[in-house]
């Protein structure tokens with residue numbers, strides 16, 4: 667199994683459980699690993715035969731910017747479902763972090779794996 671990845675994709679969104687968090691936008695960061703067979707794209711050297719990380723990141727930015735979830739768990743599940751369904755990805759690992767959300771920690775968040783790994 668090969669992996670196409672996106673690291674430290676930063677997106678501003680409304681996220682959090684407290685009233686003050688509902689009134690501001692905060693940055694979340696995504697590290698996304700997606701299972702893919704890269705051999706066809708490597709052989710043809712054509713983007714149509716590759717999992718296009720640019721189009722995935724554009725879709726994720728649009729979705730996350732519009733979202734208003736409370737928990738990082740909910741955002742992570744929704745992002746995972748979107749990638750699995752819309753981009754035909756069989757398996758992914760997503761680390762979704764919220765920098766500066768916890769005093770004394772660089773970031774907090776969740777790591778999830780979804781789908782079937784071949």
Ligand SMILES: Nc1nc2c(c(=O)[nH]1)N=C([C@H](O)[C@@H](O)CO)CN2
Pocket residue numbers: 681682683684687736737738739764767768
């Ligand atoms: N498991 C979680 N714990 C907490 C979350 C969360 O999304 N998942 N969120 C918060 C607050 O919004 C925090 O990020 C701001 O202080 C607290 N705990």
